[in-house]
Amino acid sequence: MSRQPRWSSSALASAVFRLFRRVPVGVAPIWIPTALALPAVLAAQDPPPARSQEPGQASSAAGVDLVLHVGTVHTVSGPTIEDGVLVLAKGRIAAVGPRASITWPQGVPVLELPGAHAYPGLVDAWSRAFLPAAGFGEAGAGTDVAAGLDRFGADGRRCVRGGVTTAHVLAAGDGKWLGTGALVRPRPDAFEPFAPDRTGAELLRLVGDPRQHPVTRYKELVDLGRVFEEAEAYDKARSKHADAVAKYGKDWAAYLDAVRAAAGKNAKKPGGTSPEEAPPAAEGETGSAGAERPSGPKRPTYPKKPPLDPQKEALLAVAAGKVPLWIEAQRREELRAALRLLADEGLRRGALLGCLDGLAVLDELAAAGVGVVLTPTGLPAELDGEPVDARLARALFEKGLPLAIASGNAQRSGDLPLMAAACVGDGLPEDAAVRAITLTPAELLGIDGDVGSLDVGKRADVVVTSAPILRSEARVLRVLADGQAIYQGR
Numbered sequence: 001m002s003r004q005p006r007w008s009s010s011a012l013a014s015a016v017f018r019l020f021r022r023v024p025v026g027v028a029p030i031w032i033p034t035a036l037a038l039p040a041v042l043a044a045q046d047p048p049p050a051r052s053q054e055p056g057q058a059s060s061a062a063g064v065d066l067v068l069h070v071g072t073v074h075t076v077s078g079p080t081i082e083d084g085v086l087v088l089a090k091g092r093i094a095a096v097g098p099r100a101s102i103t104w105p106q107g108v109p110v111l112e113l114p115g116a117h118a119y120p121g122l123v124d125a126w127s128r129a130f131l132p133a134a135g136f137g138e139a140g141a142g143t144d145v146a147a148g149l150d151r152f153g154a155d156g157r158r159c160v161r162g163g164v165t166t167a168h169v170l171a172a173g174d175g176k177w178l179g180t181g182a183l184v185r186p187r188p189d190a191f192e193p194f195a196p197d198r199t200g201a202e203l204l205r206l207v208g209d210p211r212q213h214p215v216t217r218y219k220e221l222v223d224l225g226r227v228f229e230e231a232e233a234y235d236k237a238r239s240k241h242a243d244a245v246a247k248y249g250k251d252w253a254a255y256l257d258a259v260r261a262a263a264g265k266n267a268k269k270p271g272g273t274s275p276e277e278a279p280p281a282a283e284g285e286t287g288s289a290g291a292e293r294p295s296g297p298k299r300p301t302y303p304k305k306p307p308l309d310p311q312k313e314a315l316l317a318v319a320a321g322k323v324p325l326w327i328e329a330q331r332r333e334e335l336r337a338a339l340r341l342l343a344d345e346g347l348r349r350g351a352l353l354g355c356l357d358g359l360a361v362l363d364e365l366a367a368a369g370v371g372v373v374l375t376p377t378g379l380p381a382e383l384d385g386e387p388v389d390a391r392l393a394r395a396l397f398e399k400g401l402p403l404a405i406a407s408g409n410a411q412r413s414g415d416l417p418l419m420a421a422a423c424v425g426d427g428l429p430e431d432a433a434v435r436a437i438t439l440t441p442a443e444l445l446g447i448d449g450d451v452g453s454l455d456v457g458k459r460a461d462v463v464v465t466s467a468p469i470l471r472s473e474a475r476v477l478r479v480l481a482d483g484q485a486i487y488q489g490r
Contacts, residue, residue, distance in 0.1 A: 064089045064108045070116040076439045077453035088460040091482035121165030121461025125441035126406035129155035129413045142314030143179030159186035160487040162414025163463035168200045178203040201326040206334040221337035231315035237306045244303035251300035324349035330356040366399040371444045375408035394427035404441040421470040
């Protein structure tokens with residue numbers, strides 16, 4: 001049975017007194033109604049009252065923080081659960097299933113939202129939230145986007161209102177290599193890093209100026225692999241230096257043995273200088289002027305270390321499969337160049353962003369099996385004089401390609417459900433559209449072990465809506481991140 005918060009007369013008087021202490025003379029009449037209405041305001045802001053589970057199922061809370069009981073649980077990774085329950089403990093999902101099969105300890109808060117729908121927290125695979133207004137320009141491979149983000153601002157509120165609990169922020173700019181994306185956890189007033197050791201994808205932008213001469217553009221696209229060749233040469237130089245350092249250690253030991261042998265021989269001669277009395281040898285010398293030079297090896301020189309190149313280090317991480325390479329490409333020649341680069345370098349963790357002209361190279365995309373990240377709303381009506389086909393999402397799905405739907409725009413950070421619904425209107429199945437804003441982007445980013453679906457052990461990121469999330473009448477009622485409420489709708 002629900003209970004309204006109760007205020008004792010002493011507590012109410014104390015609250016009113018504290019308010020009046022801060023109010024200048026002459027303003028008190030304005031604050032009197034506000035102070036008296038304070039309990040009602042606080043009650044209106046509280047979530048619907050929780051009830052305790054019926055006694056007899058367990059004796060202690062055992063670390064469980066909250067039980068969420070809704071009409072339908074959409075796990076995304078498995079079947080939809082009617083009359084479903086989510087048990088949240090220590091920021092993770094401890095149990096999920098039908099109400100009839102789930103038990104929890106006595107005394108645990110239970111949030112009852114009958115008729116509501118629970119989904120995993122949304123994952124925005126291509127976000128520009130928190131980017132500074134000036135952008136990054138030609139940042140260069142390896143540039144840490146996270147270090148330049150604007151931590152505070154309205155972008156966090158936009159994200160959480162739309163149910164986004166994880167965002168992959170990629171830099172915006174006119175350059176080619178735009179740095180390493182940032183994985184962040186939006187909050188109403190800021191953001192948190194996804195994890196200390198987690199980064200996003202390296203971004204290569206191939207979108208060119210349509211006014212550029214085709215020959216110039218062709219040369220730029222053909223030479224894409226050169227940066228990886230240079231990175232490989234850099235890696236070989238590092239390996240060569242490591243081998244040279246190992247050889248130097250052996251040569252130095254041999255040289256010291258020769259010096260000691262010569263010093264011992266000279267110490268027996270009349271007038272010889274003992275090793276302890278001899279001045280230190282300068283670079284290239286073997287001992288004092290009167291000492292006999294050793295007949296062994298020359299004094300070795302320490303090998304010069306190649307200068308550190310962060311951009312090439314980043315490309316080597318991409319080549320090794322430690323960091324995914326995402327390529328923004330729109331026109332068919334750009335898409336073909338991107339596919340050729342991924343194939344030539346053997347990059348398995350690649351994805352294409354934008355892909356406006358994807359239908360023209362659909363079979364090539366399918367053969368490569370590459371993931372595609374779309375921003376289906378707000379697209380231009382045509383590209384190079386040809387109309388843009390809105391059926392791309394459905395076509396990619398029918399070819400079995402990994403498909404993610406993303407905002408691609410800071411102002412649209414909270415509109416992922418609307419974007420996915422637009423694709424449903426063009427033929428994409430509803431369950432595929434939901435997956436495109438939850439589990440598939442998490443898989444493309446390699447974080448599906450933590451987020452993207454409502455499975456036991458994953459982060460307790462949950463979006464609760466009043467109706468199926470892609471329906472026009474759906475309202476976001478709650479957003480939980482790591483089991484904590486970060487947004488409450490009406």
